[in-house]
Amino acid sequence: MSNINTEEVSARLRLKGIDVSRKAISITNFNGSNQEKDFQEPANCNGYGRVRHFKLSASDGWPQNPLPILPAAKALGLKPDSQIRAQVFQNSICNWRCWYCFVDFSLLKGDEKHSSFLTADELIELYLREEAPPPMIDLSGGQPDLTPEWVPWVMESLSNKGLRDKVYLWSDDNLSNDYLWKYLTKEQIDLMLNYKMYSRVSCFKGIDEESFSINTKASPELFRNQFKLCKRLIQTGFDLYGYITLTASTKTDFRSVVPRFLDELQTESEMFPLRIVPLEVKKYSPMTKRVDSVFQDMIDGQYIAIKIWEEEMARRFTKEQLNVPITEVKYK
Ligand code: SF4
Numbered sequence: 001m002s003n004i005n006t007e008e009v010s011a012r013l014r015l016k017g018i019d020v021s022r023k024a025i026s027i028t029n030f031n032g033s034n035q036e037k038d039f040q041e042p043a044n045c046n047g048y049g050r051v052r053h054f055k056l057s058a059s060d061g062w063p064q065n066p067l068p069i070l071p072a073a074k075a076l077g078l079k080p081d082s083q084i085r086a087q088v089f090q091n092s093i094c095n096w097r098c099w100y101c102f103v104d105f106s107l108l109k110g111d112e113k114h115s116s117f118l119t120a121d122e123l124i125e126l127y128l129r130e131e132a133p134p135p136m137i138d139l140s141g142g143q144p145d146l147t148p149e150w151v152p153w154v155m156e157s158l159s160n161k162g163l164r165d166k167v168y169l170w171s172d173d174n175l176s177n178d179y180l181w182k183y184l185t186k187e188q189i190d191l192m193l194n195y196k197m198y199s200r201v202s203c204f205k206g207i208d209e210e211s212f213s214i215n216t217k218a219s220p221e222l223f224r225n226q227f228k229l230c231k232r233l234i235q236t237g238f239d240l241y242g243y244i245t246l247t248a249s250t251k252t253d254f255r256s257v258v259p260r261f262l263d264e265l266q267t268e269s270e271m272f273p274l275r276i277v278p279l280e281v282k283k284y285s286p287m288t289k290r291v292d293s294v295f296q297d298m299i300d301g302q303y304i305a306i307k308i309w310e311e312e313m314a315r316r317f318t319k320e321q322l323n324v325p326i327t328e329v330k331y332k
Pocket residue numbers: 094095096097098100101102103108141142143174
């Protein structure tokens with residue numbers, strides 16, 4: 001099967017995902033989706049939102065996940081707990097098709113049957129109408145950075161409602177495009193940089209060209225582009241964190257590719273690996289029909305990769321550095 005033409009697909013989906021004149025974003029409605037089957041609580045906000053419990057704990061042998069618990073607790077001035085409730089909204093478009101995505105692919109193509117255009121004010125009003133709105137909002141996807149205006153629009157709305165210092169904002173990004181710099185004004189980027197209650201996370205989708213391309217269906221050349229975009233986000237000044245999915249064929253030469261990944265990342269920012277959390281890929285309902293023997297093998301491969309990742313991290317950083325809370329790592 002041919003790879004996705006990321007540039008062309010991104011441009012086409014952006015047109016379906018944003019109404020700039022109305023300042024509205026196409027937001028997924030979860031009602032009737034496969035993704036909904038995995039929710040701990042029913043969808044809220046008339047089907048356009050969901051509450052997610054982010055947890056620190058992980059499976060045996062897998063590192064804990066402090067994201068977004070520690071950054072949120074720090075911003076909100078709270079003692080970090082083992083979990084945090086977050087209000088999640090998803091934009092309805094994504095330019096890649098990761099086989100392990102926990103979102104139905106039908107919710108990633110701007111399909112009007114599963115989404116509606118909502119302004120930031122409309123979203124925040126739905127959120128505030130809930131009985132106990134969580135202290136944190138996650139602008140997720142999809143790929144939110146196909147419509148990067150979403151974040152500053154929500155910031156404006158929260159600020160206008162007097163919530164700028166009360167609600168922590170978090171957004172995701174798949175490191176696939178430069179739309180943030182292409183479509184946002186300097187004022188919008190400055191708003192994001194100066195917004196104390198905001199951090200963002202970028203997800204690396206593989207440990208080498210091959211695993212990246214199989215994971216995302218994007219061209220293998222875009223593997224290296226992830227590092228460049230990550231560096232640009234750091235240089236722009238964002239409070240940035242990272243995830244990585246380590247799914248790769250069990251035949252991968254992990255002892256060679258994992259160090260190479262970290263070498264490459266460290267040439268952009270020596271300490272940034274300490275801001276990255278490996279994500280364990282587990283089976284969610286929308287994935288069941290996608291996982292064949294190739295993908296099952298990649299799920300198995302991640303358990304080899306994580307051991308080498310941890311060995312490499314221990315070789316590159318001291319115990320003290322590894323124990324620094326993720327929010328306090330000096331990476332810029
Ligand atoms: S980039 Fe994210 S939203 Fe898009 S397909 Fe991959 S996992 Fe799903």
